[in-house]
Structure formats: C-alpha cells, structure tokens
Amino acid sequence: MAKKNIDWSGLGFGYVKTDKRFVSEYKNGHWDEGRLTDDEKIVINECAGVLQYAQTVFEGLKAYTTVDGHIVTFRPDLNAARLEDSAKRLEIPPYPQDKFIDAVVKTVEANQDYVPPYGTGATLYVRPYIFGSSPVIGVKPAEEYQFRIFTTPVGPYFKGGAKPITIRVSDYDRAAPHGTGHIKAGLNYAMSLYQIVDAHNQGFDENMYLDPATRTKVEETGGANFLFITKDKTVVTPKSSSILPSITRRSLMYVAEHYLGLKVEHREVAFEELKDFEECGLCGTAAVISPVGKIYDHGREICFPSGMDDMGPVTKELYETLTGIQMGRIEAPEGWIKVIK
Ligand SMILES: *Cc1c(COP(=O)(O)O)cnc(C)c1O
Secondary structure, eight states, X not given: OOOOOOOGGGOOSSOOOXXXXXXXXXXXXXXOOOEEESXXXXXXXXXXHHHHHOOEEEOOEEEEEOTTSOEEEEOHHHHHHHHHHHHHHTTOOOOOHHHHHHHHHHXXXXXXXXXXXXXXXXXXXXXXXXXXXSXXXXXXXXXXXXXXXXXXXXOOSSTTSOOOEEEEEOSSOSSOTTSSTTSOBHHHHHTTHHHHHHHHHTTOSEEEOBOTTTXXXXXXXXXXXXXXXXXXXXXXXXXOTTSOOOHHHHHHHHHHHHTSOOXXXXXXXXGGGGGGOSEEEEEETXXXXXXXXXXXETTEEEEOTTTTTSOOHHHHXXXXXXXXXXXXXXXXXXXXXXXXX
C-alpha cells in the first residue's frame, strides 16, 4: 500500500472517487451488518422515498494525518449523535451510534492511501448519509433505507491564506421556526441553492440568514455557524432552535474558554449588535473558521474592524488552537481525537 499519486495541495473541494465505500441496508425493521464495496453506483427504485420526498440526512467529517503520522478523525461521536437526531426528525430509522463510528473507521482504513499527508493542508472528507430506498408514493416514510459512507480527498480550504469574505443578508429564510433548521438534511440545502447562486451573481460569498419569525436576530449561513468577537474579547455565538448545532462551533467555544481563557456566550444575537463586534467568522468542518470582513444589508455595510486583509487576532488564535489540537500539535481534550491507525 502506498499513498496515491495526487497533488494534495492542488486539490479543490470536489468529488474524487476513492477505492471503497461502506453500505448497510435497513430491511424488515433492522440494519444489516454492513460491508465495504468497490461499487460507487447505487441502484434504487424510481419511486424511492429519497427521490420523491427527499427523505435523507447526512453528516460531514474529516480524516487527516497528524504531525506524528497517525490517521485520525475529530469527534466522530458527535457526528453519530447528530445523525441520529437528524434521522429521527425525518422518520428515518437511526443508525446505531457505535456502529457509525466502526463504519467510519473501516471506511477510512480502506481508503488510507487517499488520506493526505501531514502538512499539505488537504484532508479526506468523510460523508455518511442515510436515505429512503424503497418505493413511496402516498406520503409516508420508506420501509427500506441505506446507510452509506463515501470518502473524497479535498484540498486545503484556504489556498494562499484565509482572506476575509463578504456576506449579504438574505431576503429568504433558511429554516422555519419549529421546522428542520436544526438537522443536517439535504432539504435545507436544496432550498438554499437559489439564494447562494444569486449571492454569487451579485458578488457576495455567502448569505446571512436571520431568524425567520422576526428577522431581527442572526441565525447562520447556508452551511456554517457564526462566531463573533466583542471589544472585550468575549466570543459570542447565536443561539436558536433553528440553527444547525455545528461541532466546530461547539469545539471552538470550548477552546475559547478552556485553552484561551476567554469569556464565551451562546445566546440570541440581535442583528443590530453586529456593528459593535470586532471580528466575525463562519465555522464548520470544511474551513474550521472563515473570517468575515464585511456584511452587506440592503445598501448598508457593516465593516468589522479586523478588516479585509487578515483574520482578526482572536479568530486567528481560535483557529490556530483548534487546528493545532486536530493536527496533534496541541494536546486535545479527552475523547476528541479518534485514532484510526
Ligand atoms: C454541517 C453544517 C454546519 C457546520 O457543522 P460542523 O459540524 O461544524 O461541520 C453549519 N450549518 C449547517 C447548516 C450545516 O449543515
């Protein structure tokens, strides 16, 4: 076995077929043992629940090489728990959490030649998902499901340094109150595509969604949570029942408090408060933190004092500490790093 001949640092964020994927099928009320397969194609009925009524949920995590050469993943137990929460909300039978972790380990092991070497900035993205596979035409949950995991090597999120981005306040909502904003479901992404294409056409990098009920509070973007830094260096993240609970955001809050000794607040954030913050960032697995330099709201600009050239200083410290923990340069809290080999 030898690492694949890939230009790791030149990779983008796209699908690259790897050798093995995991599949487990749910039939007659239970999940089977599951297996690895070479076949990247899925054959399902034309009337499958996922195709007709979008009955599918997913997760996203990364496997990567640490400074001492181990292949690891970061807090996969939280992905297992979140997938269960997402599944329950869409009447999908949850995949057992311990088996989820085993399946992640097996799939990464089977594709270890695609795990980028330390120092390239690249990682092996791991995508677990569940979907209704049996025919459904009257509206009800499917009777059969597949749980799958594929992997794809992805390049460094920031090529040539993390430049702050510009986001705009969207005129559309991402999630309804008491809806599905808090689960990781493809349906939340399907309805955001129109807005993101439009944002890009207008020259913006991302959409900021406000709370759908009052449109006065900050929620998140299409795929990342917000984090703000106040003048007195408190780390503030928005709280709402329609925000997806980002594992990166939860980890950063812990790091802020226990590694950097900063004050942290997880609370409602009024849009009107934004002008008083020093720094802003987006957090998620892909980038860990993307710095935000500017927010555009219908002709009005909110420019963060950290500017458009670099990550703000506190954001940068958070970023360096969490990526240091992930890469094995800084000691991790108990249970955060799952060593695969
Ligand atoms: C996946 C996701 C995030 C980021 O979550 P992480 O666990 O940090 O990767 C944030 N918002 C939405 C809507 C998401 O789907």
